[in-house]
Amino acid sequence: MKRDDIPTPALLVDLDRFERNLERMAAHVRRAGKNLRPHAKTHRCPEIARRQIAAGALGVACAKLGEAEVMAAAGIRGLLITTEIVPAAKIERLMRLVEIAPDTMIVVDHLANATEISKAAVAQGRVVHTLVDIEVGGRRTGVAPGAPAVELARAVARLPGLRFRGLQGYAGQCAHVMGWKERRAASHAAMAPLMETRTMVEKAGLPVEIVAGGSTGTHDIDVELPGLTELQAGSYCVMDLDYRRIGGHEGQMLTRFEMALTVVTTVVSVPATDRAMVDGGLKAFSTDKPFPPEAVERPGVEYGFAGDEHGRLTIVDRDRAPQLAERIEFFPPHCDPTINLYDRIYAVRGREVEGVWEIAARGRSD
Amino acid sequence: MKRDDIPTPALLVDLDRFERNLERMAAHVRRAGKNLRPHAKTHRCPEIARRQIAAGALGVACAKLGEAEVMAAAGIRGLLITTEIVPAAKIERLMRLVEIAPDTMIVVDHLANATEISKAAVAQGRVVHTLVDIEVGGRRTGVAPGAPAVELARAVARLPGLRFRGLQGYAGQCAHVMGWKERRAASHAAMAPLMETRTMVEKAGLPVEIVAGGSTGTHDIDVELPGLTELQAGSYCVMDLDYRRIGGHEGQMLTRFEMALTVVTTVVSVPATDRAMVDGGLKAFSTDKPFPPEAVERPGVEYGFAGDEHGRLTIVDRDRAPQLAERIEFFPPHCDPTINLYDRIYAVRGREVEGVWEIAARGRSD
Secondary structure, three states: OHHHHOOEEEEEHHHHHHHHHHHHHHHHHHHHOEOOOOEEEOOOHHHHHHHHHHHHOOEEOOOOHHHHHHHHHHOOOOOEOOOOOOOOOHHHHHHHHHHHHHHHHHHEEEHHHHHHHHHHHHOOOOOEEEEEOOOOOOOOOOOOOOOOHHHHHHHHHHHHOEEEEEEEOOOHOOOOOOHHHHHHHHHHHHHHHHHHHHHHHHOOOOOOEEEEOOOOOOOOHHHHHHOOOOOOOHHHHHOOOOHHHHHOOEEEOOOOOOOEEEEEEEEEEEEEOOEEOOOOOOOOOOOOOOOOOOOOOOOEEEEEEEEOOOOOEEEEOOOHHOOOOOOOEEEOOOHHHHHHHOEEEEEEEOOOOEEEEOOOOOOOOO | EHHHHHHOEEEEEEEEHHHHHHHHHHHHHHHHHEOOOOOOOOOOOOHHHHHHHHOOOOOOOOOOOOHHHHHHHHOOOOOEOOOOOOHHHHHHHHHEEEEHOOOEEEEEHHHHEEEEEEHHHHHHHHHHHHHHEEEEOOOOOEOOHHHHHHHHHHHHHHOOOOOEEEEEEEHHHHHHHHHHHHHHHHHHHHHHHHHHHHHHHHHHEEEEEEEEEEOOOOOOOOOHHHOOOOOOHHHOOOOOOHHHHHHHEEEEOOOOOOOOOEEEEEEEEEEEOEEEEEEOOOOOOOOOOOOOEEOOOOOOEEEOOOOOEEOOOOOOOOOHOOOOOOEEEEEEOHHHHHOOOOOEEEEEEEEEEEEEEOOOOOOOOO
């Protein structure tokens, strides 16, 4: 199959760029003396997880139990589920998952939840590896750092069905701070209470084997923290417009990781001299960022959303007006929710399709 | 299965409301002397299409060939594909579709495309039922109304592989105009050139059997046009916040059709007195509207997006602070792209799950 034979709209990963991204992140964490457990919520694709692990990752992080079930069934190990697993029915599913993949780690931020999971584990004769989830300013989940976190860590360590392994702190609010210096200051300020909590937990006599956190935006910032043991960055493998624009240590744009993900569309209508319509709209790109998809090496047009299935190309250079049936690729604004719209990724090298990878955990937010 | 056993986040349709919506639209178009071919891009679900047809619809409209293939395979007939089908590979697929479902209609807005489809049809010994797609101010697809449209209609009528059946004009820009009177004025202004074009085409000697258009927002406006034969409204079957807020003939809110679609979530973290976190974020709701999901009959909280898998509930009434594991349902801002995130819809009546309907055309934008 050739790149030009892929039915549109479709999701493409450029293998040369993708492979360099994996190598660069692997080299980066190796140099920094840290581990990597990349976030699979970005791609939901076992084949990408396998390649990340082959490049040296410990395993993958999953946002949800459903994602982790798919990864485990595909043979992926070293899973960390980064969101709390709450109702009883999900705890039952967690027990079945832990049977398949006993090294799976979970996070907890509430004693009642930790106690319930422990009971279920004891009933099954299992022990669930557990991190305490610490709030580091993102105003999402997590117990408050300091004394409340130490108290929960002690409780986890005492619970017979759990094994306390360490801490997680995800400072999502820092991931996209514009400018590397500004981001560094924000992330170090956010992560300081996590590092202090680590020290406090250790002083309380509990060994802290793992401290997990960080993002693609802070991949070369959070590794400066001696107390952090592993990075959870996800987007680095394929990148997106949002991460590119935040800037890097290297300059105005974050370029260490290359833009490997595109959506290919077809021009389906050329109804006027000022516009052309492509066959990708709200169902082809996520819309959670305040800027549109960007045409890849295709000057002369600007993309605007125009409904579920239409993108409106405003023709800014009439000498380069799109032709009917022309194929145009776009960088998506945000990789994770864009990938989640597709059932498969076409892995391309130049004009060739080398593989079609199933996004097997697509839609598995449950 | 009970409503409370559905793993979250999940998509629910309230059957009582949904059935009333189908009945009300059927009664409305019957009274108006019009036909209904509801847009299946809203739901992408063959079971819903079957129920719409059982309630009197002629068939369903599909935005894309991929959707139509799924509907045809599920036995749905009376299909109209409302977006131009352009590259050669898709025209080949169209020929296979027309073999299964010969009454399928397509739209064209360009002579070259019409000619190519005609050639393919002749080669297969088939005739493809065709509407000419007219631009009615939405700045999407469609040939200009008036003379250019008449010229294309004549060409279609002459092409041996096509059968000219009529016109389509979708005024998407009118669908969500706030206030019924304002919307009526906007839609009548937009649709007037379509009606004039109909007259011109007939004067040119071509019978215009079908004129298709309209939306949920204009369902009781466009039927006033004598020249319109069928309505393409989609969202009416389940509704969403965006359509509710535009107002109806009946008052400040569009209430003729009831809010039948919800996303059920679970509270997975109660980390602070001012907030709670639910397990539905960017991958549970579409984000293309400038307002958030709204909790259903659950005062005291306000939803905000907080990442791929998190919704942040701001607690505005501390006496009604959410409890860990509490289930909270939300009305989505926009039904079509929200449904497209899910593999199935749970059809509920009160506390009972009566069915689990496959969203078989989910992701089939190709």
